[in-house]
Each structure stands twice: as C-alpha cells, then as structure tokens.
Amino acid sequence: MRRTEALIIGAGQAGLAMSRHLTDRGIDHVVVDRGQVGERWRSERWDSLRLLTPNWQTRLPGWTYQGPDPDGFMTMGELAAHLAAYAVSFDAPVWEHTTVERVRPLDDGYEVVTDRATWHADNVVIATGACDVPLVPAAAAGLDPRIQQLTPTRYRNPDQLADGGVLVVGASASGIQIADELAAAGRYVALAVGSHTRLPRDYRGRDIQWWLDEIGVWDTDIADIRDVAAARRAPSLQLIGTPERRSIDLASLHARGVRMMGRLEMVDGTRIVAADSLADDVARSDRRLHRLLDRIDAHVEAAGTSHCLEEAERPEPIRLSTQLTALDLAIAGIRTVVWATGFRREYPWLDVDVCDAAGELIHHRGVTPAPGLFALGLPMLMRRNSTFIDGVGRDAAELAEHIHERAIALAA
Amino acid sequence: MSETMEATVRNGVPVDQLFGTINVVKSQRELAAFQFRASNQWVNGTHSRTMIEDFTGAGGVQQHGTEFVLDADHPAVLCGEDNGPSPVEYLLHALATCLTAGIANVAAARGIELTSVESRIEGDMDLQGILGLSDEVRNGYQAMRISFVVEGDAPAEQLEAIVAQSQARSAVFDVITNQVPVSIDVATK
Numbered sequence: 013m014r015r016t017e018a019l020i021i022g023a024g025q026a027g028l029a030m031s032r033h034l035t036d037r038g039i040d041h042v043v044v045d046r047g048q049v050g051e052r053w054r055s056e057r058w059d060s061l062r063l064l065t066p067n068w069q070t071r072l073p074g075w076t077y078q079g080p081d082p083d084g085f086m087t088m089g090e091l092a093a094h095l096a097a098y099a100v101s102f103d104a105p106v107w108e109h110t111t112v113e114r115v116r117p118l119d120d121g122y123e124v125v126t127d128r129a130t131w132h133a134d135n136v137v138i139a140t141g142a143c144d145v146p147l148v149p150a151a152a153a154g155l156d157p158r159i160q161q162l163t164p165t166r167y168r169n170p171d172q173l174a175d176g177g178v179l180v181v182g183a184s185a186s187g188i189q190i191a192d193e194l195a196a197a198g199r200y201v202a203l204a205v206g207s208h209t210r211l212p213r214d215y216r217g218r219d220i221q222w223w224l225d226e227i228g229v230w231d232t233d234i235a236d237i238r239d240v241a242a243a244r245r246a247p248s249l250q251l252i253g254t255p256e257r258r259s260i261d262l263a264s265l266h267a268r269g270v271r272m273m274g275r276l277e278m279v280d281g282t283r284i285v286a287a288d289s290l291a292d293d294v295a296r297s298d299r300r301l302h303r304l305l306d307r308i309d310a311h312v313e314a315a316g317t318s319h320c321l322e323e324a325e326r327p328e329p330i331r332l333s334t335q336l337t338a339l340d341l342a343i344a345g346i347r348t349v350v351w352a353t354g355f356r357r358e359y360p361w362l363d364v365d366v367c368d369a370a371g372e373l374i375h376h377r378g379v380t381p382a383p384g385l386f387a388l389g390l391p392m393l394m395r396r397n398s399t400f401i402d403g404v405g406r407d408a409a410e411l412a413e414h415i416h417e418r419a420i421a422l423a424a
Numbered sequence: 425m426s427e428t429m430e431a432t433v434r435n436g437v438p439v440d441q442l443f444g445t446i447n448v449v450k451s452q453r454e455l456a457a458f459q460f461r462a463s464n465q466w467v468n469g470t471h472s473r474t475m476i477e478d479f480t481g482a483g484g485v486q487q488h489g490t491e492f493v494l495d496a497d498h499p500a501v502l503c504g505e506d507n508g509p510s511p512v513e514y515l516l517h518a519l520a521t522c523l524t525a526g527i528a529n530v531a532a533a534r535g536i537e538l539t540s541v542e543s544r545i546e547g548d549m550d551l552q553g554i555l556g557l558s559d560e561v562r563n564g565y566q567a568m569r570i571s572f573v574v575e576g577d578a579p580a581e582q583l584e585a586i587v588a589q590s591q592a593r594s595a596v597f598d599v600i601t602n603q604v605p606v607s608i609d610v611a612t613k
Contacts, residue, residue: 269582
C-alpha cells in the first residue's frame with residue numbers, strides 16, 4: 013500500500029486548486045481522477061457551451077488567464093486545456109484514468125482503493141464536483157417510453173435529438189441555453205419554468221460577473237447568508253457566454269418561438285400539466301434582478317464613478333404573449349424531453365458514514381464529521397462562489413490549513 | 425399572461441378539450457375506432473350527390489349537426505355540366521383542409537397564435553390514363569403540390585415546423601401517399 017498525506021479525488025478545478033495549495037505547503041499528496049484533468053468539462057457538457065464567467069475570472073491559485081481576450085468566454089476545449097496547463101505548471105501529482113473503488117476509514121487515516129493502486133492517506137479530499145449526477149424529478153417515470161429523455165450531461169447538439177419538438181424542463185443556465193440552441197436550430201421548444209434568476213450579460217457597460225465580483229456578491233461568506241440551505245438549492249443564473257456577449261432570458265427565448273409553461277406538476281404518458289406558477293416566478297425573478305441592479309447603482313453612487321460608466325439602462329419586464337398550461341407531447345409533436353433540473357451527488361465508493369439521507373456529504377465549511385475527510389467544490393461550501401473556478405481556490409486554502417494542522421498534530 | 429385557470433382556446437381550438445379527449449381515448453382505446461361514411465346518388469350525366477350525415481366513433485353513432493350535401497360533376501370540357509367540383513378536386517380540398525386543420529391543432533398545442541394560414545394546392549394529371557389512350561399513364565394524379573403561407577406569432581422556422589408536424593399526423597396525406605385497400609361491392613336490381 014502506498015502512503016500519502018493527502019489524497020484528492022477529482023482533478024477538476026477544485027482538485028487542482030487543492031493540489032496547488034498542498035504543494036505550496038510541502039504536503040505530500042496525490043490527485044486521482046477516473047478520466048483526464050477536467051474530465052466533466054470534456055465529456056459531460058454540450059458542444060457549444062462556453063463558461064458563464066469571463067476569462068479573467070478564472071483565477072486559480074497561482075494560475076490566471078494570460079490570453080488575448082480577458083473578456084471572452086472559454087469553450088470547453090479551451091477550459092480543459094487551461095486546466096491541463098495548470099496541472100503541468102506546478103507538476104501536480106495527478107493520476108489520470110484512476111477510478112476510486114473504495115474509501116474506508118483506518119485507525120489513522122483512510123484506505124483508498126483504486127483500479128490502479130491502493131493508498132493509505134492521512135487525509136482525503138473529495139473534489140468530485142457539484143455537477144455529479146443529474147437530478148431528474150420523480151415525475152419522469154410517468155413519461156411515455158417513446159419519448160427520448162436527456163440530461164444536460166448527455167446533450168451535445170440539436171442533431172442528436174429525434175426529429176420534432178423538444179420539452180426542456182428547467183430554466184436555469186443549462187435549460188435556457190439548450191432551449192435557445194434548439195429553437196435557433198428550428199426546433200419547436202416548450203420550456204417548463206420554475207424558480208429562476210434573470211440577469212443581463214452587461215450592465216452599464218461592464219460584464220455582470222464583473223459587477224457581482226466588484227460588489228462582493230460572489231465572496232459572500234455562508235456565515236452571512238440567512239438561509240444557506242435555500243441558497244444552495246437556488247438554480248444557476250440565466251446567463252450565456254457568447255462572443256457577441258448577448259443576454260439570454262425568457263423574453264429572448266419567447267422571441268425565438270420558445271413557449272413557456274409553469275413548474276411541471278404532472279406527467280402522465282404524453283400529457284404534461286404545469287402549475288400556474290409562471291407569472292409569479294417571472295415577477296419574483298424580475299424583482300431579484302432589480303434589487304441586484306439597485307445594489308450595483310448604489311455601489312456606483314457611493315464610489316462616485318457614475319460619470320465613467322454607461323447610463324443605468326434596465327432590462328424591459330418579461331412579457332409573454334402566450335403560456336402553456338398543459339401540453340400533449342403527441343399532439344404538439346414533441347419527441348424529446350431534456351431534464352435540466354439540476355444535480356445531486358452520490359458517493360457509492362465511500363465507506364464512511366458522512367452522508368445524509370439524500371446521499372449528500374454532511375460537512376461544515378468542507379469539514380466532514382470524519383476526521384481527515386474533507387469536501388471541496390460543493391455548492392456554497394464556504395462562499396457563494398465555492399463551485400466557481402474563480403472561487404474554489406480560497407476554499408482550498410482553508411482546507412489546506414486544516415490538513416496542515418492535522419499533519420502537525422499527527423507528528424506530535 | 426392572461427390564460428390561467430380558464431379553459432384555453434387558441435386559434436379557435438379548445439386546447440384543454442383536445443388534450444382531455446386524447447386522455448380519455450388513451451385509457452379506453454376502443455373509443456379510437458371510428459368509421460366515416462357517406463351515401464352517394466347518381467343524378468344525371470357525370471353529376472352525382474353525396475350525403476354525409478353521421479359517423480361512428482367515441483363509442484357510438486355521432487350525428488353531424490346538419491346533413492352535408494355535396495355535389496360533384498365533371499367540367500364542361502370533360503363533357504359534364506359543372507354542377508360541382510370534380511371528384512379529383514375534392515381530393516385537393518380533402519388534403520388542404522386536413523393539413524390546415526392539423527396546423528391549427530398543432531399550433532394551438534404548441535402555444536402559437538396563428539393569424540393566417542393560406543394554401544394553394546395543385547395536382548398534375550395526364551388524361552391519357554382515364555381516357556384509355558395510353559396504358560403507360562396512370563389514371564390519377566402524377567404529382568400533387570401544396571404550398572402554405574402561414575402567419576403567426578413565432579419565427580419562420582417554428583411555423584414551418586408546425587406544417588411538418590401536421591403532415592406527419594395527417595389522415596388524408598397518409599391515405600394519398602400510402603396505399604389503402606379499397607373494396608368495391610356491387611349489387612344489382
């Protein structure tokens with residue numbers, strides 16, 4: 013059995029940021045990944061996807077974007093290359109194509125069994141990602157078996173889908189981007205919309221992500237969030253990263269011919285019934301939007317920089333001329349349903365009793381109840397941007413401190 | 425955002441009722457067995473008259489609100505008296521109306537408001553077939569073409585997709601493009 017101070021599971025941005033911080037502290041460790049560095053970005057994303065954050069906002073510990081287009085948005089290929097170059101930059105001890113089969117507690121640390129080697133690790137950091145297993149509502153079981161079902165992890169492009177219309181369920185970033193792409197390809201798209209948050213790509217001449225960074229939204233510590241559990245469940249922002257920097261929202265989708273319905277209430281064969289929730293969710297989303305833009309305007313006012321910025325032009329209210337209350341997939345000619353309804357996590361290889369009834373890791377700021385077992389890269393682990401490439405580094409630094417302190421304690 | 429709990433009627437199609445009907449049929453498949461029928465009587469020359477009164481389906485005999493009387497004849501140039509459209513023109517009518525009804529239904533189901541649906545339909549026929557002048561030429565249409573102009577509150581490709589979906593579910597399109605067995609029975613008196 014190999015011996016290491018820390019074993020990191022997952023070589024995505026979280027695992028690499030962790031590795032960088034451990035490297036900086038001289039802590040012996042390995043990073044294992046079932047695929048390549050940044051595997052999910054390579055194999056579980058659609059072809060046209062670009063990051064929702066601008067290139068400058070991919071600040072990893074000791075690694076920032078140095079290319080010619082800091083305000084652009086990386087394609088998945090570019091991001092995978094960015095992460096791979098990061099791993100090389102500090103010679104990260106990554107074992108690619110190494111699948112973890114079991115993690116079990118020992119008296120002093122953990123035994124990590126993989127298909128290539130077995131380690132005895134003092135510490136284990138689970139960095140397998142927030143977007144692990146697509147969360148599909150139980151109602152999906154009632155869908156007519158002739159209807160093709162996809163999740164964003166398996167969606168690639170419109171040509172992959174059966175001919176005809178598509179029902180996209182979920183109006184977070186994934187759902188609206190996929191709906192937008194399918195409608196642009198000439199598909200009829202119905203979109204089931206639940207709670208969502210609308211944001212313009214740019215505000216007052218700056219990228220909205222710049223503003224969220226500037227006014228400190230992303231850095232908000234979970235200690236300062238009233239209801240962390242609710243915040244963690246909130247769907248991702250309605251944003252798209254495109255070279256033309258366009259905004260995407262229900263209005264732009266409606267103009268493309270996408271038809272909206274409320275939250276999915278019932279699925280029975282080809283019959284879909286929506287809750288009467290759309291108007292409320294649209295209104296709530298617009299209120300959240302304006303509250304945020306108010307905060308930005310107040311920030312500008314306080315800084316006295318208004319004269320350097322463009323006028324405060326607010327997005328028009330969302331107006332939908334029609335909405336669907338019910339849908340028959342057969343009559344509407346819909347042959348595919350895309351479930352863009354979020355993600356859950358599962359750790360079937362983890363023989364340590366640190367998961368709740370839903371199978372999620374129990375932790376406080378990444379520290380699980382099992383000594384030496386840590387989590388990284390989960391939604392709002394420590395801050396609002398814990399799952400962001402730009403945010404995971406600070407969380408990794410905090411965990412590296414824990415591991416460092418444990419090393420001192422173990423040595424004593 | 426006005427349609428909430430009231431029954432949705434879009435493009436004049438009672439959408440909820442349409443979906444409800446499908447749902448009922450889904451659980452009682454025997455309700456889907458329909459038979460359409462018509463009676464015809466020769467009047468004179470190439471002029472005859474069809475009466476359409478009822479059909480069976482949805483578990484019983486269904487009466488039309490009124491009896492429809494449809495005259496057909498051959499045009500003068502084909503030695504008829506032009507008392508009505510010719511039978512092959514009824515076929516044009518059947519295809520156009522079937523596709524158009526489907527367009528209205530599909531658009532309604534998809535939440536798309538139509539403002540106008542117009543079509544022009546043509547069928548090419550070489551009369552050497554029915555006149556017995558050539559065995560090489562078929563009796564019926566050699567080709568049919570229908571062109572739609574659709575206007576509604578959706579982008580062009582979405583409106584085009586509605587027509588495609590209507591075609592995919594059209595009874596008359598199916599009957600014309602796929603063979604249907606026809607039996608002809610004769611009694612004499």
